[in-house]
Amino acid sequence: MIDRIAELLGDEASSLLEHQSKTISKDLIHQPGPDFVDRVWTASDRSIPVLRSLQSLYGTGRLANTGYLSILPVDQGIEHSAGASFAPNPAYFDPENIVKLGIEGGCNAVASTFGVLGSVARKYAHKIPFVVKINHNEFLSYPNKFDQILFGTIKEAQEMGAVAVGATIYFGSAESGRQIVEVAQAFKMAHELGMATILWCYLRNNAFKNSTTDFHVSADLTGQANHLGVTIEADIIKQKLPETNGGYNAVTSKDNPYGKTDKRIYSELTSDHPIDLVRYQVANCYMGRASLINSGGASSGESDTAEAVRTAVINKRGGGAGLISGRKAFQRPMAEGAALLQAIQDVYLCEDVTIA
Incomplete structure (x- = not known):
């Protein structure tokens, strides 16, 4: 298995598989393991039904x-x-094929909309855990706007048999204050009804991007977004893989000061290595008490499997707990999509890929 992983990593194999982190020690991380729910979550305020949902x-x-x-x-x-x-693979206009792909691919869960999961809930909710995404960026108004609005209720998610709900907050956006309140209230109700919570901790602000660098994927800003996410009791954090650092320093100026940071974030707590950048994201998830799953990104075609395996290696070695990958899998025939998902899972099953 390790030989196949190294082959897919190509020229980066040595750098990614042999790197030893000298920033935040792996000994400080609450590392994933078979006893994770017992070891980490039973000490929390999560109820017995929530613990059961997490274990599911x-x-x-x-x-x-x-x-x-x-x-x-x-x-x-x-x-x-x-x-x-769905134009690349119109079969996925049918929600049943989405759920079938999750099952065929050996996934822990399938996350989708009220409509998708509700349309096949009676047939599949007991066969694979459902994660109902409760809010979305409505993308039909003209001109396009970027806001997350609620599409249903937590009670609806419970009634279709969901074990968890998911939501997005656009941290840094003008609408983020309202979204934080809405999602915090929704997550509280989800916990009261026995469901786990997953937060898409995304950044959205034009000031976070300049002509050369996109700081929406900087370790310092995404790390703080993660920290806000666990503050409202997200059990699992979904975050983009960090590609750069120094977002706070790039955005702030004498005339327009922004946020708070510390030079030690860049000199001691991170390095330029992608595994160390993910390690900082994990640290902001209460040192891994809340699981960090990185997103798989858009489909690039033939390189999708190699890209997904690279992301999985960086996530695992950084102390993360998995991958949430969609377009790379469903924008291709089901057998190929399932194989890609299993290639990702092989990274986490491979004992030779260890936490750095």
């Missing part, structure tokens, strides 16, 4: 009882438009 997530699929997660997310029909998302 961690106990399903090819990664069952490893402490790692492989989730299939298909909310792109709203977030990116159904036509743009």
Whole structure:
């Protein structure tokens, strides 16, 4: 298995597989493992039904009882438009094929909309854990706007048999204050009804991007978004893989001061290595008490498997707990999509890929 992983990593194999982190020690991380729910979550304020839901997530699929997660997310029909998302493979206009892909791919759960999961809930909710995404960026108004609005209720999610709910907050946006309040209230109700919570901790602000660098994927800003996410009691954090650092320093100026940072974030707590950048994201998830899953990104075609395996290696070695990958899997025939998901899972099953 390690030989295949190294082959897919190509020229980066040595750098990614042999790196030893000298920033935040792995000994400080609450590392994934078969006893993760017992070891970490039973000390929290989560109720017995929530613990049962969490164990259902961690106990399903090819990664069952490893402490790692492989989730299939298909909310792109709203977030990116159904036509743009499903034109490469129109079979996925039918929600049943989405759920079938999650099962065939050996995933821990499938995450999608009220409509998608509700349309097949009676047939599949007991076969693979459902994660209902409760809010979306409505992408039909003209001109396009970027806001997350609620599409249903927590009670609806419970009634269709969901074990968890998911939501997005656009941290840094003008609408983020309202979104934080809405999602915090929704997550509180989800916990009261026995469901786990997953937060898409995304950044959204034009000031976070300049002509050369996109700081929406900087370790310092995404790390703080993660910290806000666990503050409202997200059990699992979904975050983009960090590609750069120094967002705070790039955005702030004498005339327009922004946020708070510390030079030690850049000199001691991180380095330029991608594994160390993920380690900082994990640290902001209460040192891994809340699981960090990185997103798989858009489909690039033939390089998708190699890209997904690279992301999984960086996530695992950084101390993360899995991958949530959608378009790379469902924008291709089902057998190929399932194989890609299983290639991701092989990284987490491979004992030779260790935490750095």
